[in-house]
Amino acid sequence: MIKIGILTFHNNENKGVVLQAFALQDRLSNHFNCDADVVEYRTKSKERSRKVKYMLQILSRSQEHIKTRKS
Numbered sequence: 341m342i343k344i345g346i347l348t349f350h351n352n353e354n355k356g357v358v359l360q361a362f363a364l365q366d367r368l369s370n371h372f373n374c375d376a377d378v379v380e381y382r383t384k385s386k387e388r389s390r391k392v393k394y395m396l397q398i399l400s401r402s403q404e405h406i407k408t409r410k411s
Contacts, residue, residue, distance in 0.1 A: 341373070341374060341375050342372065342374040342375070343374065343375045343376075343377070344368055344372075344374050344375070344376040344377070345376075345377055345379050346361060346364055346365055346368070346376060346377065346378045346379060347379045347381050348361050348378060348379070348380065348381060349380075349381055349382075349386070361378045362378075364376075364378075365377070365378050
């Protein structure tokens with residue numbers, strides 16, 4: 341059986357990227373009768389920016405929660 345690796349940035353803020361990676365994997369597996377795997381490509385800078393963005397979201401939600409409790 342042929343093996344195919346799909347290298348992608350599928351773990352992204354854009355959820356359509358995840359769907360596209362899944363659809364491509366499914367299509368290749370079914371159409372060509374092969375073993376297709378999605379390989380998630382990550383970089384340190386991308387992971388760092390995702391962590392910072394996540395922390396800022398948590399802080400923002402915490403501040404909103406504090407404001408509503410004071411009212």
